[in-house]
Amino acid sequence: MADTGLTVVLAEDAVLLRAGLAELLGHFGHRVVAAVSDARALIDAVEEHRPDVVVTDVRMPPGYSDEGLRATMTLLNRHPGLNVLVLSQYVATAYALELLDSERHEASGGLGYLLKDRVGAVADFVDAVERIAAGDTVIDPEVVRHLLRRERAAEPLQRLTAREREVLALMAEGRTNAAIASELFVSEAAVAKNIGSIFTKLRLCAPQGNRRVLAVLAYLRGGAA
């Protein structure tokens, strides 16, 4: 909760959820400057308000397909530094990966893909929004679990210890060393050691901060390692 008072553009077609999300963000001192219910309105609202962060549903009118995601792509093309959290009802690794693809371009902002289920754990959810606003990448643990199962990753991942795999998963979700340490009840030093070992075993160079998450995700999905 480093900086409070973020400006947020919210796109969600279900009235109940839209109101709930606005209330929730308001409770933490953030301001929803526009709450819209379809993709076109989302693009217009972003152009108008230039918010700190965009929170959008994948599936919206008129087609109820992936309009939210496509609008996000359009926006990211126009404003590479935009911070966006995409909410989805589906684990849909494909959507998450498309979102990350846009992240490969330079000068990108924070990016997140979370299941809608996560809004119930209110504090964690708002924390994720804040981290994305600060430029971090946040990927749903369920999506990371799927990525870890991909055939591309199967062989090298077997070289990792069980603990190293846990650390890798949390890294891929976008957690910091401190967060990983508290999640696994170990010291930060131990986490740092694990991470070093992971990068060596996977033959990855070890960038810092957000780049690290992207490197791990790129590796898992079989892209540039």
Place this chain on the structure above:
Amino acid sequence: MAAASPTNPWQAMATRPWRFLASGWPWRSLAYLAAGVLVVVPPLALLRAAAVAGGGGAYVAGAAAVLVFCLVAAVPLAALERRRLKLVDRAALLLPPRHPSAPKGLRRLRARLAEPATWREFGYAVLFVTVLAPGSAVIVLFAFGLLLAPVGPVLVLALDTGDLLGEGGPDGGALGVVLAVCCWLVLLPLTAYLVAGFAAAQAALARLLLAPAAATLATRMREVTRSRARLVDAFEIERSRIERDLHDGAQQRLVALTMTLGLAELKLAGAEGDVPSLVTRARTEAEAVLGELRELIRGIHPRVLTDRGIEAAVLELTDRCPIPVRVGIRLPQRPAHAVEAVTYFAVSEALANVVKHSGASRAEVTGHQAGTGLVVTITDDGKGGAAPETGTGLQGLADRVAAVCGTLSLSSPPGGPTVLRLELPWRTPD
């Protein structure tokens, strides 16, 4: 010849004589002919009575009446004849040859009259009443007479009295008896052949005139194929609708519920008593339900399939597979929705089988364009020996694939590898 049992009197007569005579075919043939006579006796008796009452010119009137009878009775007679045909033709095709969706009332009659099938049935009726039925009657009477011939003398011998037959009783001497018995024994098998032959000829004629013409069958087949494809399409649309309804309804409401509970948790933070922990429990429960609902919806119709096509959806599938699966699907275009759905569910079922039965350590799914359609294969390195008969899943899979005019083939030698191959068209027939 011993392997396949005959399906009609022709085939039966072509077997060894004793086989034919000992079989049920002579009797079936006799029953067939007798049934034909029975069919035509009541209306003919009526006609005859009418002719007698009519007096002069009765036979002209009678002939006209027969024609009218044939016209009126042609269609029901044909229906009856198709059933009767079953007695001597096990492979009889019993579909009525007409278009099933004709209109009602007078227009239906007009439609029927325009169909060649109706006129063929009329032709058959005339032939039946004038030639086949009388011919059958003669042969049936002769056959019954021959069968019952020994009964008279046996009765006489049994009762030991010549009185019943009068003075000219059986006193031709022993030679006469032997001759009579010999004649009878020779005539009996000949009659069996006569009966079967006439029955076979009549059945062949009935089949020729009453069975649907090949062209009609082909049209019917095309209709069936199309309607099946339409059913599959409708089924897919319905699944999509259910998926959307659940997504927009129950799922959204559950998300809203978990969020409300989350907010309640927030406001209760630090409160006394067990209320905060109860609310947390309620929220966790709601999240678990949400997770289950998501899985359910995915099973009904995965959204990614609709939005991104087969490759993305299959990749999602393999994410859930406990063994590593290599996916190489390269399709130049997206197939029709129904074909995509069938492909997806086939791969899903196949991978489930691989995990459950094969003991494989890895699998591979490939897909590419081939000829005028696409080919998808699912290969595993398991122990093989899979057979369609052993699993109902595989049969269900084959049915689904066949419904979009695709084919499914399985190669699974003992020791593996198992390869399931789907060949599908890009579109369903329309």
